[in-house]
Amino acid sequence: MNRNKNYKVLFSNLYKDVQMHENAKMSEYTNFRVGGPVNILLTPNTKEQIIETIKICKENNIPFYILGNGSNVLVKDSGISGVVIKLSEFNNIVRNGNIIKAESGALLKDVSDEALKASLTGFEFACGIPGSVGGAVFMNAGAYDGEISFIIKEAEVMDEKGNVITLSKDKLELGYRTSIIMKKNYVVISATFSLKYGEKDKIEGRVSELTHRRENKQPLEFPSAGSTFKRPEGYFAGKLIQDAGLKGFTLGGAAVSDKHSGFIINKGNAxxxxxxxxxxxxxKEVKKQFGVDLYPEVRIIGED
Structure with a gap:
């Protein structure tokens, strides 16, 4: 029995056929629109499915990868050996007063919309981030002077032993693009955010302002994973890249954006x-010219 069929048998009691995708092209599931196939891609829609899926993977020594909206991931051309657990169907959002609880596959934009409807402020910064709640908590996503650490109350996670635990904000060790979840390879199940009541018109105005800024300054017309590099201490990655003369620089089908040098884009055939x-x-160029190390913010996975 080949590997794909074996995987399908292992998960057949847990998933319907429509939730299992053999040889799924990762270029179709990531915002960069590149990447080879994975043996099998699963789309759970319950917490129990996620927990049991990971348990099966661990018991059978199957490598697995958690994927939200695929917005901050670069999959290599030879694809992924193992299983991708894509959480986009695990996306419920529940509000109780000024508290919003969202499952890990929920889009940040949808949580932002829910907050706006209830006149809750604090989530505006995330209105244009094209990621999911799980990925945002995993890396403490941020934009426009806001970040997840400012608003999160707690997160429900699965640890390396398969235990589902709830970590309060102070236990999440949230820093610049990092968290205990990233350090210990936990899996985010859900997150709870504590927001404040505000004036709906002002919240809506802030969302409109940030959406306009994003559309004007970011190369949204091309596939990309957002900001390619983390911000080096004391510098801005985009300015360093621009000052190095790399704005618009192209290799194959990939290019440094003409619109924002902090973005590497797929021009269509990368x-x-x-x-x-x-x-x-x-x-290499930024290091040579300015002595500054740039580290990717995008998560790189798969086989060469």
Whole structure:
């Protein structure tokens, strides 16, 4: 029995056929629109499915990867050996007063919309981040002077032993693009946010302002994973890249955006190797010219 069929048998009692995708092309599930296939992609829609899926993977020594909206991921051209657990169907959002609880696959935009409807302020910064709640908590996502650590109350996670535990904000160790979840390879199940009541018109105005700024300053017309590099202490990655003369620089089908040098884009026919080669070239040039190390913010997974 080949590997894909074996995986399908292992998960057949847990998933309907429509929730299992053999040889799924990761280019169709990630915002960069590159990447080879995975043996099987699963789309759970309950907490129990997620827990049992991970348990089966661990018991059978199957490598697995958690995927939200695929907005901050670069999958290599030879694809992924193992299982991808895509959480986009695990996306319920519940509000109780000024508290919003969202499952890990919920889109940040949808949580932002829920907050706006209830005249709750604090989530506006995330209105344009194209990611999911799980990924945002995993990396303490932020934009426009806001970040997850400012509003999160607690997160429900699955630890490496398969235990589902709730971590309060102070136990999450949230820092710049990091968390205990990232450090210990936990899986986010859900997150609870504590917001404040505000004036709906002002909240709506802030959301409109940030949406307009994003549309004007970011290359949304091209596939990308958002900001490619973390912000080096004391600098801005985009300015360093621009000052290094790399704005618009192209390798294969990948390019440093003409609109925002902090973004590497897929001009339409890029391979993952093109993007990785360009990341490496940018790192070398910035290091050579300014002595500053750039580290990718995008998560790179898969086989060479």
């Amino acid at each position: 391979t993952a190797k093109d993007i990785l080669d360009l990341i490496e070239h940018v790192q």
